[in-house]
Amino acid sequence: MIKIFYLIGKSATNIVARPLSAITSFLSLLLLLLMFDMVWISSLSAERYYERIAADIDMEIFLDDTLADSTVSGVLGTIVEMDGVADARYISKEKARDKLYSLMGADLLDGLEDNPLPRSVIITFENDYRSSANLATLKENLNRIDGVSEIYYPEEWLEKIEMTRGLIFKIVVFLGIVISLAVVLNLLHSIRLSARSRGQEILQHRLLGAGKFFISIPYILEGLFYSLTAAAVGWLINFYAFERLTFRDFEIIFPDPTDIVYFCAAAGLIGLFGGYAGIRRSLR
């Protein structure tokens, strides 16, 4: 217990003894971790935005004029039974005409002998089914049904948005790796400088019989302190800043509190590793 108190105190002394260096290390780590937090928040918010617009995607199936009205309910039943289909709504020629009227504010078909608008079925999907691959499969299956003449959904748009989503994910992973590396290097150099400035102390402690691990602990704790406080302060800044920002049609999404705790713990682990790597060379 005495040794634990000593090690914690020693770590605090190491930090306080070089205030400028400590502040520089802390701020540079804070900046790096803030960048990571913002990338994380942006990706979650983009994901939510994607989910929101994807929820509006539906598929419109146009029925052939040769299909008898009596068989439409059979076709509808077949569609509803298909995988991923949450609901199928039949739009008759008359309903289509009404829709056109309400859309345009005038009956454009007035004067025509027949209603040329096709009958259609509008499909909405189950929540997890709105991927371009799933919808392409569904389209293929629907095309096999007799009486289906044409199928429309925003195929290209969905593919593009999925590509963007994939790209955002890759960028987040890449930035995560780069920022983690930068955090480790930053800590490694801070701790190495701290250890170098205490070279004589480390040598004397070794001569007095202190083990390498015992000597390392204050430096490892120093690394832990910098990274953990930088991670925690980073999130506090984010909460404070984003609480005061509002965007139209775009909701800011924060990670779950549990994920933030895990993130801080991971930053702490990186700090431990950086601290260990920083002091290791001084103990050779």
Place this chain on the structure above:
Amino acid sequence: MDKVKLKVIENIVELIDVNLSGAAGKRIFEGLNFSLPRGKSAIIQGQTGAGKTSLTEVLIGIKRPDSGMVAVFGTDIYRSRESRLNRVRRNIGGVGGIFQPIAYQTVIENLSYPLILRGDRSSKRKTKIMEVLGQLSLLHKKDEQAFNISRGEQILLLLGRAIVADQPLILIDEPLAGLDPEMSDIVLEKLNRLSVAGHSLIVMTAGQTGIQLTDAAEYKMSDGGMQ
């Protein structure tokens, strides 16, 4: 107390056929043999470059010889695990050469570390340190940083470090170098007290410095060996 269970041995230091080469292959020790019986002291005299500091470094386990055996407290320090070496080191004090006070720490902080390693409580540490500072007439300097005290006081501080930790073996490299006659006498008096108290001292000195210790054998280092 985290003190090594020292083997009951006749010689607390034993060097057998030790060879050591320095930079550019220069031979420092050539078949060096040396032993120091428990409770005895040694004064090793040698010119600059004779290998006195290297001997200190070999004995504390930071300069591995090319060949031969170095046993301290019966432990072959270059063939034992690091934890064992550390336990041996906790019983070796040092003054001068590679042993220096930690400049930016206070006198008390410098004396505390060996006791922290032993796991002594703060109150026990303080009592012991005050007692030793009193013996060394350094009480008035207790809160001074080590770089603020004189060279002679630094030597006394390092002796104090060995006394608080009750280290049976003390390696002393040029203890009187740079000291005025008055401080030299004080240091010599403290060394003799330690020797009488049963500490084994190995004192390295470059010249005829007038160092005399009770019950100490004298050696001369030259040509990589010791007579």
